[in-house]
Amino acid sequence: MPCTRRLLLPLFLPLTLAAQPELDSLAARAMKEFEVPGMAVLIVKDGRVVTSRGYGVRRLGEPAPVTPRTMFGIASHTKAFTAAAMAMLVEEGRLKWDDRVTEHLPEFQMSGAYVTREMRIRDLFTHRSGLALGAGDLMYFPPSNLSRAEIVRRLRFVPLAYSFRERYAYDNVLYVVAGEVIARVSGMSWDEFLRRRIFQPLGMTSTVAGIRALRDSGEIAFPHAKDEGVLRPLPLADSGNWGAAAGVITNLEDFSRWVRLHLGGGELEGRRLFSQAQQREMWTPVTYVPSRPGEGALGQVAPQFSAYALGWNVSDYRGRRIIHHSGGLAGMVTRTVLVPELRLGVAVFTNQETGQAFNAVIYTVLDHYMGAQPVDWVAALAAARRKRVQEAEKKVKDAMAKRAAAPRPSLPLASYAGRYRDPWYGDVVVAEEGGRLRIRFTHTPWLEGTLEHFHHDTFVARWDRRWLLADAWVWFSLKPDGTVGEARMSAVSPLTDFSFDFHDLRLTPVAADAKPY
Numbered sequence: 335m336p337c338t339r340r341l342l343l344p345l346f347l348p349l350t351l352a353a354q355p356e357l358d359s360l361a362a363r364a365m366k367e368f369e370v371p372g373m374a375v376l377i378v379k380d381g382r383v384v385t386s387r388g389y390g391v392r393r394l395g396e397p398a399p400v401t402p403r404t405m406f407g408i409a410s411h412t413k414a415f416t417a418a419a420m421a422m423l424v425e426e427g428r429l430k431w432d433d434r435v436t437e438h439l440p441e442f443q444m445s446g447a448y449v450t451r452e453m454r455i456r457d458l459f460t461h462r463s464g465l466a467l468g469a470g471d472l473m474y475f476p477p478s479n480l481s482r483a484e485i486v487r488r489l490r491f492v493p494l495a496y497s498f499r500e501r502y503a504y505d506n507v508l509y510v511v512a513g514e515v516i517a518r519v520s521g522m523s524w525d526e527f528l529r530r531r532i533f534q535p536l537g538m539t540s541t542v543a544g545i546r547a548l549r550d551s552g553e554i555a556f557p558h559a560k561d562e563g564v565l566r567p568l569p570l571a572d573s574g575n576w577g578a579a580a581g582v583i584t585n586l587e588d589f590s591r592w593v594r595l596h597l598g599g600g601e602l603e604g605r606r607l608f609s610q611a612q613q614r615e616m617w618t619p620v621t622y623v624p625s626r627p628g629e630g631a632l633g634q635v636a637p638q639f640s641a642y643a644l645g646w647n648v649s650d651y652r653g654r655r656i657i658h659h660s661g662g663l664a665g666m667v668t669r670t671v672l673v674p675e676l677r678l679g680v681a682v683f684t685n686q687e688t689g690q691a692f693n694a695v696i697y698t699v700l701d702h703y704m705g706a707q708p709v710d711w712v713a714a715l716a717a718a719r720r721k722r723v724q725e726a727e728k729k730v731k732d733a734m735a736k737r738a739a740a741p742r743p744s745l746p747l748a749s750y751a752g753r754y755r756d757p758w759y760g761d762v763v764v765a766e767e768g769g770r771l772r773i774r775f776t777h778t779p780w781l782e783g784t785l786e787h788f789h790h791d792t793f794v795a796r797w798d799r800r801w802l803l804a805d806a807w808v809w810f811s812l813k814p815d816g817t818v819g820e821a822r823m824s825a826v827s828p829l830t831d832f833s834f835d836f837h838d839l840r841l842t843p844v845a846a847d848a849k850p851y
Contacts, residue, residue, distance in 0.1 A: 354387075360698055360712075361389045367716050368691040369565055370684050371558050372400035375695055376586045378593045378679040379703070386586045392685065393556040393567045402586040405540065405554045406683040407571070408668045409661030412543075412582040413509055414616070415592075417459055417645030419516050419527055421612040428519050431456045431615065431644075438515050443490035449498045450490075458512040459644040460620040461504050466495035470507035471833035472759050475580075476664065476780040476802065477573030480760075485510050485575060491757035493838065502621045502642060506579040506833070513578025524578050536595060536602060538588035543581045544574040553585075555685040557665025561801040565686070568665040568801055580661065586683070589670075593679040596657070596672060616644040617657055617674075623647070631714035635697065652704050660689065662831070664802065671696055678703050687803075690715035726828045733826070741789030745818075747771055750785075750793075750810055753848060754821050754841035760851045762841055764821075773808065776850060794826060803827070804834045818843055 357375065365373055372390035376383070388400030423429055435442045435453045444450045449464055457463055470492040472478075473485045480488070489507060496503065513524035520527050525543040533541045557568040574581065584592075591602060600608040619641030628636045637649040647658050654676070660669040669692045670681040680699045682692035694711040701709060743750070751766045761776040764785065773795050775781035783797035785808060792809040805826040813819040823836035 357385060357387070360695060364691045364694040364712050365390055367712050368686065368688040370686040370688060370691045372555055372685045373691065374400055374402065374404060374406065374586050374683040376590055376593065376681040377699060378590060378597060380677045381594060381598065383590050386590055392554065394558055394565060395567070400555060401553070403540065403553055405583050405585050406668060406685065407583050407663045407666050408683065409580040409663045409666070411659055411661045411668060411670060412578065412580050413459070414645040414659060415528055415532060415582055416509055416512055416516070416524070416578040417616050418532065418608060419524070420455065420512060421608045421616055422531060423516065423519055425608055425612055429455060435511065435515065438518055439511065442486065442511060445490055445492060445494050446498070449494065452498065455515065456620065456644070458508045458515070461502050461642050462499045462621045463505065463508055464494040464496045464498045464500065465492060465503060465505045465507070466838065467503045468832040468835045469495070469505060469838050470758060471835050472778070473507065474510070474573065474576040475833045476778050477571045478575065478777040480575055480777050482510055482514060482575050482577060486514055488758045502623045506576065509579035510575070510577065516578070532607065535605060535607060536591045538584065538591055541582065541584040541588045543577060545570050545572045545583065555666070555683070557663060558686045559665040559801040559803065566801060571663060580663065589681060593670065593672065593681060597674065597677050597679055617646060617648060619643055619648045630717070631709045631711070632718055651700055652706055654704065662687070667692065669693065669696060671700065673700065676703055690719050723829070730827050738789040741787065743787055744791050744812065745816070750818060752818070752843050753846055755844045755851055756839045756841050759839060795823070804830045806834070806836045
């Protein structure tokens with residue numbers, strides 16, 4: 335491989351095709367190191383597209399390449415689209431950022447009366463509601479059959495972990511609420527509002543809000559993840575209920591227009607979507623985000639401040655303010671960074687779950703334009719990932735080592751079987767089949783697996799879809815008469831995505847013939 339200095343210093347100097355081999359080399363190296371089948375890279379500078387390029391393949395084992403027209407699910411990048419939609423309604427005088435949510439969505443209710451009453455439109459976007467990290471996400475991820483309206487209704491049963499506006503804790507479910515507010519105020523669904531008021535005016539002709547709208551498209555990047563240690567393509571998540579939190583699907587050709595719009599203060603090619611005042615509103619920090627100091631090269635770029643605004647993160651990189659967001663679905667992660675001072679935007683889409691690949695490219699591009707000393711970000715991020723994986727594996731190993739000797743269950747397996755109900759998720763069924771226990775989340779087809787006995791009344795849920803990487807502890811609490819009174823869950827590995835919020839479930843037995851919930 336070329337030496338680090340050769341790889342990094344000439345990058346994009348000058349901004350011509352002569353520089354392309356250097357970016358190609360960096361992308362290839364990052365994809366190989368982090369096992370990423372396909373990647374798409376966008377660089378916008380001074381109002382024009384410098385690079386829009388695809389690498390690798392859309393689906394492992396097939397030759398179709400990633401191109402600037404390949405569609406990727408950009409997940410939580412959607413939050414910025416939802417914020418922009420709300421900003422447009424604010425600008426039109428249809429509502430205000432500090433209106434109470436109940437003024438526009440009377441049925442809205444949190445688990446605390448005070449929070450319900452005082453929740454403002456702004457609070458839906460800023461991750462300070464009092465909900466814990468990812469609370470309620472199991473209502474829509476993995477893909478579920480609950481409607482958006484039903485998710486909003488069940489939100490009242492999701493427990494609050496903190497005081498209102500006490501601290502930052504990232505959530506998705508309140509963006510679903512924001513989407514329903516947009517629908518109620520505008521008179522059209524969130525999806526239709528984005529199509530008519532954002533995608534069409536910007537010329538984002540391929541962009542859609544949901545996989546179902548892509549069925550006729552042949553150029554889709556498939557997600558990938560490890561299945562028992564082997565990288566495999568995954569099915570597309572066919573669900574529309576996460577809409578305003580994570581539903582947008584786009585490609586580089588379209589997304590470049592979105593990036594240029596923001597770097598242009600809400601205007602693109604003479605057409606203004608929202609005012610500069612609303613642009614500032616969306617980028618003004620609201621909630622302080624604690625950040626951890628990194629080690630080695632990562633310590634050099636650890637932010638001095640970090641906050642969440644409206645649909646965007648705001649922090650600094652090497653002393654310059656950056657506006658950024660990442661997005662993650664099962665088997666697909668993406669990231670965008672804007673540097674307004676430099677009129678620079680960088681976006682990287684990948685069809686694998688490893689975020690280090692997109693950061694290796696983004697940090698390299700940012701360093702170049704900021705004139706920083708070159709860093710081998712592929713090597714630095716690979717080392718950080720190895721350390722994180724080793725630490726997580728040790729925690730799992732230590733937990734497994736606590737298994738009791740002669741670990742027989744307290745009760746016959748049939749005594750654990752039954753229908754269990756959580757107030758916000760709904761029903762989870764445990765059944766004895768062929769001498770073993772099976773568990774099934776009734777609203778979530780992907781969450782079905784075997785309960786492997788660990789010790790006493792504790793089991794491990796081993797999901798049939800091993801690529802979920804979300805095995806969970808399941809433990810049953812017994813009542814004085816020896817019957818099951820409650821079941822609780824939590825993720826086995828620290829690496830499990832936070833949207834698997836098993837720990838928020840309070841599962842109590844209900845009659846087998848109870849009406850499904």
